[in-house]
Every structure is written in C-alpha cells, then in structure tokens.
Amino acid sequence: MTASKGGRRSVLEKTLAEILSTVERAEEANRSAQGAGFLQGFDPRVKLVGLLLLIVAAASGNQFNALCALLAAGIVLAFLSRIRLRQMAGAWVGALLFSGAIALPAVFLTPGPALLHLPITGWALTTTGLRSAAFLTLRAETTVTLSFLLVYTTPSTHLLKALRSLRVPVTVVVLAGMTYRYIFVLLQTALEMIESRRSRIVGQMEAADRRRLLVSSAGVLLGKSFQLSNDVFLAMQSRGYRGEVYLLDEFNWRGRDWVGLAGFAVAGALALVGGR
Amino acid sequence: MTASNVFEIEHVTFRYGVMAAVDDLSLSIPRGQRLALLGANGSGKSTLLRLLDALYFADAGTVRYRGEALTEAAFGDDAFAMNFRRQVALVFQNPDVQLFCPTVYDEVAFGPLQMRWSKNELRERVDAALELLGITHLKQRAPHHLSGGEKKKVAIASVLVLDPQVILLDEPTAALDPRSQTQIIDFLIGWSAGEKTIITATHDLHTLRDIADECVILERGQISARGTPDEVLHDASLLRRANLIHAHRTHGGGAMHVHPEDAS
Numbered sequence: 001m002t003a004s005k006g007g008r009r010s011v012l013e014k015t016l017a018e019i020l021s022t023v024e025r026a027e028e029a030n031r032s033a034q035g036a037g038f039l040q041g042f043d044p045r046v047k048l049v050g051l052l053l054l055i056v057a058a059a060s061g062n063q064f065n066a067l068c069a070l071l072a073a074g075i076v077l078a079f080l081s082r083i084r085l086r087q088m089a090g091a092w093v094g095a096l097l098f099s100g101a102i103a104l105p106a107v108f109l110t111p112g113p114a115l116l117h118l119p120i121t122g123w124a125l126t127t128t129g130l131r132s133a134a135f136l137t138l139r140a141e142t143t144v145t146l147s148f149l150l151v152y153t154t155p156s157t158h159l160l161k162a163l164r165s166l167r168v169p170v171t172v173v174v175l176a177g178m179t180y181r182y183i184f185v186l187l188q189t190a191l192e193m194i195e196s197r198r199s200r201i202v203g204q205m206e207a208a209d210r211r212r213l214l215v216s217s218a219g220v221l222l223g224k225s226f227q228l229s230n231d232v233f234l235a236m237q238s239r240g241y242r243g244e245v246y247l248l249d250e251f252n253w254r255g256r257d258w259v260g261l262a263g264f265a266v267a268g269a270l271a272l273v274g275g276r
Numbered sequence: 277m278t279a280s281n282v283f284e285i286e287h288v289t290f291r292y293g294v295m296a297a298v299d300d301l302s303l304s305i306p307r308g309q310r311l312a313l314l315g316a317n318g319s320g321k322s323t324l325l326r327l328l329d330a331l332y333f334a335d336a337g338t339v340r341y342r343g344e345a346l347t348e349a350a351f352g353d354d355a356f357a358m359n360f361r362r363q364v365a366l367v368f369q370n371p372d373v374q375l376f377c378p379t380v381y382d383e384v385a386f387g388p389l390q391m392r393w394s395k396n397e398l399r400e401r402v403d404a405a406l407e408l409l410g411i412t413h414l415k416q417r418a419p420h421h422l423s424g425g426e427k428k429k430v431a432i433a434s435v436l437v438l439d440p441q442v443i444l445l446d447e448p449t450a451a452l453d454p455r456s457q458t459q460i461i462d463f464l465i466g467w468s469a470g471e472k473t474i475i476t477a478t479h480d481l482h483t484l485r486d487i488a489d490e491c492v493i494l495e496r497g498q499i500s501a502r503g504t505p506d507e508v509l510h511d512a513s514l515l516r517r518a519n520l521i522h523a524h525r526t527h528g529g530g531a532m533h534v535h536p537e538d539a540s
Contacts, residue, residue, distance in 0.1 A: 030418070030421075155416075155418075156378070156418075157378035157379050157382070157418060160378060161378075177377065177378040178376050178377075180378070181375075181376060181377070181378060181418070181419065181420065182376075184420040185372050185420065188420075228372075228373065231368065231370070231373040232373055232376050234326070234331045234368075234373075235366075235368055235373050235374045235376065236376065236386075237331060238329055238331060238361065238365070238366045238435075239361065239365070239386055239387040239390060239434065239435065239438075240357075240358060240361040240362070240387055240390030240391055240438075241390055242354065242357065242358075242390070246389040246390065246392070247389070248381070248382055248385045248389060248398075
C-alpha cells in the first residue's frame with residue numbers, strides 16, 4: 001500500500017487497507033482454527049458452550065481476583081492453542097480503547113474518597129471511580145480474550161453449526177453462514193471497484209468529490225449485492241429449495257470432549273461462585 | 277411433441293421489462309443430445325437456460341419438459357417440483373452465485389438435503405460426487421478459499437450429486453485458466469456417455485466440437501441458425517454476423533487474422 005502525496009492516505013486507500021486487513025484477519029483466524037493446538041482438538045460445541053459459560057462468568061463477576069483468574073486462564077489456553085500474543089494484542093488494544101473511553105468519566109464522576117485532584121480543573125479522581133474503571137476494563141479484556149479464543153480455535157463454519165446445540169433456529173444459522181460467506185464476495189467486489197478507481201485517479205481529490213465517490217461506490221455495491229442475492233436465490237431454487245432450510249449437522253463427539261466440557265463446567269462454576 | 281424429446285419450446289417469449297430477451301423462440305431438444313447455445317453477450321442464452329430450468333416462466337408460449345408444461349402452477353405441486361429439480365440441473369456462469377454454503381461438503385450436500393435423502397445415502401452420494409470431480413481433498417474448505425477452477429468443479433459436483441438427466445451449463449469454461457478449462461471439458465465428455473442431455477450456453481468456439489453434437493445460434497433472443505459444430509464453424513459469415521468471431525490486424529500492421537483460428 002503506497003501512501004498518497006503528503007503522506008496522508010485518501011479515503012479510497014484507507015478503505016482498501018481496511019478491506020485487506022479484514023480479509024487477512026479472517027484468513028489468519030481460519031488458519032489458526034485449522035491448525036494443531038489444545039482447544040482446536042475439542043468438538044466445537046464444547047468450546048462454544050464452555051467459553052460462553054466463562055464469558056458469562058466474567059461479565060457477571062464482581063471480584064477482582066476471579067476476573068484476573070479468568071483472564072489468566074484465557075491467556076494460558078491461548079498459549080496452549082498456539083495463538084501468539086501478537087495476534088491477541090490488536091483485540092486487547094481495541095477493547096482497552098473502547099472500554100477506556102467509557103470508563104474514563106467514571107474515574108471522576110463516581111462518588112468516593114478522593115485519591116488526588118487534577119491541576120487547573122480541580123476534578124477529584126476517586127478510588128471508587130478507579131476501581132469501577134478497572135473492573136470495566138478488566139471485564140472487557142477478559143471477555144474479548146475468551147471470544148478471541150473461540151474464533152481462533154474453531155473454524156467459522158463449525159462455530160455456526162455448533163450454534164444449533166444452543167437451540168438457535170436453523171434459519172438463523174443458515175442465514176448467518178450465507179452472510180459470512182458473501183461478505184467475502186462483496187469485499188472482493190469492493191476491492192476491485194476501489195482498485196479500478198484508484199488506477200484512474202491522478203493527484204488529490206477534493207473532499208466533496210471524495211464523498212461523492214464514496215457514496216456512488218456504496219450505491220453500486222448495494223446494487224451488485226441485490227443482484228447477487230437474486231441469483232443466489234435462483235441457484236437455491238434450482239437445487240430443490242422450497243422455503244424450508246435443512247442443515248447437515250454432523251460432529252464427532254469423543255471421550256475427550258466430555259472431559260473438556262467437564263473442565264469448562266468446573267471452571268465456569270468456580271468463576272461464578274468466586275466472582276460473587 | 278415426440279416421446280424422445282426432453283424439452284419442447286413453443287413460441288416462447290420472455291421480457292425483462294419491455295426488452296425481449298427471448299423472442300418467439302421454438303426449439304425441440306431430444307433426449308441424450310449435446311446441444312450448444314451460441315451467441316454473443318445479450319443474445320438470450322442465459323435467459324433461455326433459466327427458462328429451461330423453470331427459474332423463469334415464459335411471458336408467452338410454452339416450455340415443456342417430457343410433455344409437462346413448466347408453469348408456476350405446476351411448480352406449486354411439491355412432488356412435481358422435486359422430481360423436476362432432481363432431473364434437471366443448472367450450473368450458473370458465476371460459481372460464487374451457486375456456492376452459498378459454508379463448506380464444499382455442505383454445498384454438495386445441499387441438493388440431497390432438500391430431497392430429504394437418508395443420511396447414509398446422502399453421505400454416499402456426496403462422497404461419490406466429490407470423488408468424481410477429484411475434489412475430495414477440498415471438502416472442508418470454504419468456497420472463498422478456492423480458485424476459479426476449483427469453484428467451478430464444486431458447482432458441477434453440487435448438481436451432479438442428484439444424478440440429473442439433463443444438465444444445463446452457462447459458460448462452463450468462462451474465466452478459467454487453460455488447464456481448468458481442459459479438465460472441465462474432459463469431464464463433460466466422459467460424463468454424458470450418450471445417456472444424459474447436456475445443454476451448454478457458450479461463446480467459446482474452441483470447445484464446440486468437444487461439447488456439442490448440435491449448435492443453435494441465438495441473436496436478439498431468436499434462433500438465427502442451427503447445425504452441427506462443423507457446419508457452424510465453417511460458416512464464417514454467420515459467425516461474424518452473430519459476433520462470435522472477429523478479425524483484427526496482427527501486431528505490427530501485418531495480415532488480417534481471425535479469432536478463433538478454427539473458424540473459417
């Protein structure tokens with residue numbers, strides 16, 4: 001990716017970089033999920049149910065130690081599943097920025113003993129506020145870590161099918177699968193459209209022209225996605241689709257999956273009880 | 277109507293808005309025939325295939341499959357619709373349209389699942405179709421991770437799994453590299469064995485002799501000519517009129533040169 005004149009990237013270049021980054025992240029997650037590792041060896045249903053239980057425990061826990069233990073467990077599981085810290089760092093930074101932005105006002109607004117006063121404004125930074133902010137951030141980081149584990153150790157296709165074990169309706173599972181599938185087709189289309197535009201643009205565009213370009217590209221992409229959805233429906237009809245969706249739902253449950261499920265159940269119960 | 281015809285198309289017209297994509301077209305297609313629908317872009321080939329697959333219904337005229345009119349009312353009957361879908365299959369030009377399932381295995385299993393086959397039969401048929409196309413190693417892959425040639429093979433496997441009597445192919449070799457093109461053509465030659473009806477929409481004249489016994493040339497939704505591949509390929513004025521060949525000067529201003537080279 002080359003930077004445009006003056007070192008600033010244009011809207012097109014930024015969009016292009018975002019698309020490529022999204023595709024690369026999905027590819028990376030897929031490679032990791034299909035690779036060898038501790039969690040990769042379990043049935044997707046075990047991981048879905050087990051990690052969801054830990055996420056619920058993290059979201060409802062009120063004890064600092066319990067949250068720290070869950071985060072540590074998540075990091076150990078990531079290490080055993082051959083997920084690199086570098087891969088998780090992006091998710092951690094995102095969660096920190098997001099939860100930090102929400103938690104920051106709480107540091108000053110939550111009533112409690114003042115730890116110090118900011119110069120000029122004189123705002124009091126309270127210990128209660130700091131504790132609340134730390135909890136929120138730690139909860140966010142823990143749940144992001146556990147969600148990351150699920151995505152990076154389970155192929156997306158298996159993950160979607162595993163949702164059936166939680167009684168998610170088959171139509172929802174099929175729609176989610178098709179959406180995930182066609183995101184990549186549309187990303188590829190968007191990529192080609194942007195590259196084609198870039199090859200015909202010389203110099204810097206005015207802000208108004210950039211906006212017009214972005215809006216017209218979005219419109220064209222919407223039109224193409226509409227056409228695609230019509231054709232996909234015809235292709236489904238052609239192979240016997242009559243309005244009822246059927247799903248091939250076959251996983252191979254083994255002895256180790258019982259052990260894994262029991263392990264998650266015990267860890268989840270401990271976290272729930274310890275987090276009260 | 278003769279018993280040996282799989283399709284009878286009688287004065288069929290189909291319009292997109294006011295534009296007639298198929299215009300008062302009549303055609304009989306005998307069982308076991310390998311028919312090529314030739315024509316430039318916009319000549320009505322893809323629309324005709326969709327009419328034959330009962331994805332579109334004629335605005336005027338009748339399309340019959342084995343004597344039964346293909347109408348929306350007829351497709352209201354589940355038994356008729358499922359029987360037809362089992363016997364007639366369409367491979368779309370753009371494989372991304374056809375590959376809508378999360379994995380290759382799911383894709384090939386989609387048709388049998390709609391037919392409510394037993395799990396054992398489904399597994400056997402899906403494995404056999406994957407084996408037939410030589411794509412067993414791809415079965416757990418997601419379609420967006422496949423090459424163009426692999427996607428096309430999966431699309432073909434996904435319809436052959438139902439063992440159809442008629443297969444409709446829309447530009448089967450379009451946008452494929454030469455090796456993938458050869459593999460697809462070789463497969464189609466070997467698959468039919470004179471039993472199945474294969475109707476191929478194409479403007480690729482290089483493969484014509486391999487995939488067809490009979491050719492129909494479409495222009496503006498109407499049949500402008502028909503004949504054997506050799507007859508069509510030797511009628512340069514017909515091919516030029518139908519925008520199927522073009523002449524251009526060779527690099528450096530040399531002699532005029534005709535594409536494709538086997539048309540004369």
